[in-house]
Amino acid sequence: MSEVKKIATRESYGNALVELGREHDDLIVLDADLAGATKTGVFKKEFPDRHIDCGIAEANMTGIAAGLATCGKVPFMSSFAMFAAGRAFEQVRNSVGYPHLNVKIGATHAGISVGEDGATHQCNEDLALMRAIPGMVVINPCDDVEARAAVKAAYEYVGPVYLRFGRLAIPVINDPKTYQFEIGKGIVLKEGRDVTIIATGLCVSEALEAAVRLEADGIQAEVVNIHTIKPLDEELVLASAQKTGKVVTVEEHSVIGGLGSAVCDLLSEKAPTRVLKIGINDEFGMSGPAKELIAKYGLDAEGIFHKVRGFL
Amino acid sequence: MDNLQLKQTANEIRKGIVAAVHSAKSGHPGGSLSAADLFTYLYFEEMKVDPKNPKDAARDRFVLSKGHVAPGLYSTLAHRGFFPVEDLTTLRHVGSYLQGHPDMKHIPGVDMSSGSLGQGFSAAVGMALAGKLDHADYRVYALAGDGEIQEGQIWEAAMFAGHRRLDNLVLVIDNNGLQIDGNIEEVCSPYPIDRKLEAFNFHVINIDGHDFDQIRSAFTEARNIKGMPTAIIARTVKGRGVSFMENQASWHGAAPNDEQFAVAMEDLEKAGEALCQK
Secondary structure (H helix, E strand, O other): OOOOOEEEHHHHHHHHHHHHHHHOOOEEEEEOOOHHHHOOHHHHHHOHHHEEEOOOOHHHHHHHHHHHHHOOOEEEEEEEHHHHHHHOHHHHHHHHHOOOOOOEEEEEOEOHHHOOOOHHHOEOOHHHHHHOOOOOEEEOOOOHHHHHHHHHHHHHOOOOEEEEOOOOEEEOOOOOOOOOOOOOOOEEEEOOOOEEEEEOOOHHHHHHHHHHHHHHOOOOEEEEEOOEEEOOOHHHHHHHHHHHOEEEEEEEEEOOOOHHHHHHHHHHHHOOOEEEEEEEOOOOOOOOOHHHHHHHOOOOHHHHHHHHHHHO | OOHHHHHHHHHHHHHHHHHHHHHHOOOOHHHHHHOHHHHHHHHHHHOOOOOOOOOOOOOOEEEEOOHHHHHHHHHHHHHHOOOOHHHHHHOOOOOOOOOOOOOOOOOOOOOOOOOOOOHHHHHHHHHHHHHHHOOOOOOEEEEEEOOHHHOHHHHHHHHHHHHOOOOOEEEEEEEOOEEOOEEHHHHHOOOOHHHHHHHOOOEEEEEEOOOHHHHHHHHHHHHHOOOOOEEEEEEOOOOOOOHHHOOOHHHOOOOOOHHHHHHHHHHHHHHHHHHHOO
C-alpha cells in the first residue's frame, strides 16, 4: 500500500479560495494579519485587490465582512478559530448572524492540533459557540477533498457559514473522483451493526482506523462522517442509532456543545440511546506536538478503540 | 429644503420619537432627540435614497452605529416615506417590525442591523470598502455616540478607514456629552475626539449639531475631501426640544409617562407653531 497523502485542511481552504476566485469576482478574502498561517496567502498573491488585510483586529474584520455582504460581496473572513469564533463571537452573532448576512467564516487552527502554541490558541469551544447562533451553518471537514468541496458549497449557499479547518497535515481519505459534498448530509463510511461511531474533522480517519481494529476483535462498527454539525443530518444519525443501539461520538472539541451534544440533543428526544462522547473533557489544552496531543487526549485510533471497547 | 423646512421636518420627527417611545413605555428618547436634526439633514437633503426602492444598489447607505436611538431613525424613515408614520407607535410591541434596535431584515430603509455598540461603524466601513472595490459613486454615513466611541472596535474601524483612505465615508458623532452613567468626561473621557480622529487620518469638522447652516456646510465640505474619510463631530443637546429632557442623562433610556408625554408634545407643538409664524 502506498504512503497515504497528508494535507492540512487550512491548505485546502486557501487552494479552494483561489479556484473559486477565478470564477467569481464577488469573492473577497479578509484576514487579520494571519494570511500566511490561514493559507489565504495564495489567494492574496493571485488576487491582491480582493484580499483585504484588516490588521490584528478581528472584531472590525467581522463588521467589514458584514458591510461587504450587504453590498453583494461574498466575504470569506479568515483567522484562527480562537479569534474568529471566540474573540469576535459577539460580532459574528450580532453583525452577521442576526441579519443573516452572506458571510463565510474560515476558521483555521481549530482544536488541540494547533500543537505547541498551547491552550490560549487551542479553540475547543468554537463548534459550541457557532452552533448556538440561529441560522448559522457549521461545517468541520475531515480531509483535503472534503474541505475543498465544503468551501465551494459554502460559497454557493446564501447565508452565514462557519468553516472549521486544522493546522495539522492529516490523511486524505476521500477519493476526489467520486466524493460528493452536500451541506447537512452525513456520510456512512463503513457499515456495521454493533455500534455507531460518529466522527467529525480529523477524528474521522482515526475512527475508521479504530473500526478496523474493532473488526479484528469481532466488533462491527458503523462509521459515520458528520461534516456538517449544523444542520445535523438527523435522519442518518437516527437510522444508524436505531440500527446499532449504541453511539460513540468523536471530535477534536469540548464534549460540551459540539458534535456529541448535537447528537445527544437529537437522540434524547427522538430515540433515547446510550451515547459515549469522546472529545476534550471540560479542560484546557496544553503545548506539545499535535500528534502527541491527539494521542494524549484519546482522539487517535488507539484511544478510540479502547474507549469503544470499554463502552460496549 | 431650506432651513425653515428642515426645522419643521425635524420638529415632526421629534414628535414621532416621543410618541413612539411613549407608546413602547421604554426606549431611548434622549439620544434620538439630540440626533434629530442630523437625521433630518441626512435623509431630506444629503443622501440619495428612494423610499420606493429602499434596496437600490446605487443608493447612499446609512448605519446607525448608536442603534439604541432607533426611534430617531424610524421616525425619520417614516416621515421620509419608507413606512407609515402611524406604525411608529407599534415600536417595541410584540409582533411589530419596529424592533427595539434597527433590524435590516424587516424594516424598509434600514441598511444594517445594529445596536451592540461599536459594531455598526465597522459595517459602514465595509460598505465604503465595497464602494471603492466596485468604483461605485455611493457614499456611506455612520452615526456614532460620543459614549459609544469608548468601544475599542470604533478605533479598529477608524484605523482601517484612515489607512484605506475611504473618502466615501462620513462618521458623524453625536456629541451630546452624556451617557447612561452620567457625563462622558466623568465616566471615561473620550476627549479630545477631534485630535484622536485626526491622528487616525480623518478630516475632522466640529459643528453645532442643531444649526442647519453648519450641518449643511460640514456635509458639503466632506463631499469635497479626497483621500481621507471625514468625521463630523456634532455638539448637541441630549433630549433637545423637550424641556424636561434636555441635558438630563436620566432620559437616555426612559419613556415619558402620560403626563410627561402631554408636556413633551406641548413643547413640540409650540415649537412647531413658532416655526410656522416665521
